[in-house]
Amino acid sequence: MNTNKNSYTFIYASIVVIIVAFLLAFVSSALHSRQQRNIDLDKMKQVLASLNVTGVKDAEATYKQYIVSEQLLSENGAVQTSTKPYQMGGASDDNGCAFKCSTADILTKRPVYVASVDGQTKYVFPLYGNGLWGPIWGYVSLNADKQTVYGVYFSHDSETPGLGAEITNHEKFQVPFGGKHVMKDGRVALSVVKNGNVKDAEYEVNGLSGATFTSKGVSDMLQKDLQAYAAFLSTGTESNQ
């Protein structure tokens, strides 16, 4: 067979491409549910991390142990839907499921995870924003008074290692958020300021040196995302529980 003929080249290339396409489509669909389960388990670990629960071995069991319900809120803070934690077959479509809420819908659907840690209620809110080089995201958990931060978790896609990537550093960047207040006169006052410039320690956290843009990204993300829950948060009181 003359392998240099035009028609041979054309047919050969077409057949190779078609075979490869079928192969990849098959592999992708065969592995899809396993991959989705891994993504779900990772999400559970992130939510738990914002509740300061680490070293999680069985993500699903620990998640169901701490999370009481997953809710979607309306703009005025009322609970629209409330589902048991990680019920796979529960919601017939993803519209009613807070766990499956995509990052694009955080501001419109307002998912919140209601947790119980040592008998005390905590509320976990998802966050999604922009760092310097790519997206950043995380979860912030508030105490039952809906006024003070209990814990945070941040992660990123492509921030600079050693600089912006330090938002994942629990002791250095995440622990200082604990105890900070969130709302002031109806607006989110919780913010990250340039390292060393904290004026109001009740609301402000020190940013990372050398990571100005990423720190500002975290601050903007907190303000934009938590503002969507303003009505819900304003029903909280200063006294605990």
Next chain:
Amino acid sequence: MSLFSKQNKEVFTAPLGKNNPVTVQVLGICSALAVTAQLKPAIVMGLSVTIIVALSNLVISLLRKTIPNRVRIIIQLVVVAALVTIVSEVLKAFAYDVSVQLSVYIGLIITNCILMGRLEAFAMSNGPWESLLDGLGNGLGYAKILVIVAFIRELLGSGCLFGYQVIPQWCYNHGYLNNGLMLMPPMALIIVGCIIWWQRAHNKDLQEQ
């Protein structure tokens, strides 16, 4: 020729030592720098590259007489890209936390010079069994260097191996500090350079005159 003839053994063992893809052929340096900050991703990367090089060598060698010359490189690329995508999907399904750590770098295996280098230099002109051995040898030679570099970088850069604290606490109490520079890519290049230096000092025939 028999399966494990002297020539075939040479094909397999040469890339592990005197024809190492990283230190002698100087291929695949980029990923050798990028994923070696810790041992676990380095091992996964080494295994992934070994599997991909071996399988793509095998497939291309089986197809070598049918590939039209004009689209030779493109067909090789398609085969490699398909294999890398499959490996990436399998990792996401079965080893999710490692696949997140390796993220972009698995996809970048497609651009790893070792692959195209071995396909063109060996698989296009040798039989399937020899090509498989060559692929395995080169992959393992690459993995060997990655593991050595990652071992040094993780041990000296974070005091851990596989994420477990190895340097005892009393060292830190007496003023020992982790070498942060070890976690940055330039240090990997320096370590590879040192390995090349050591290898040439012990191997007279690698020394240029």
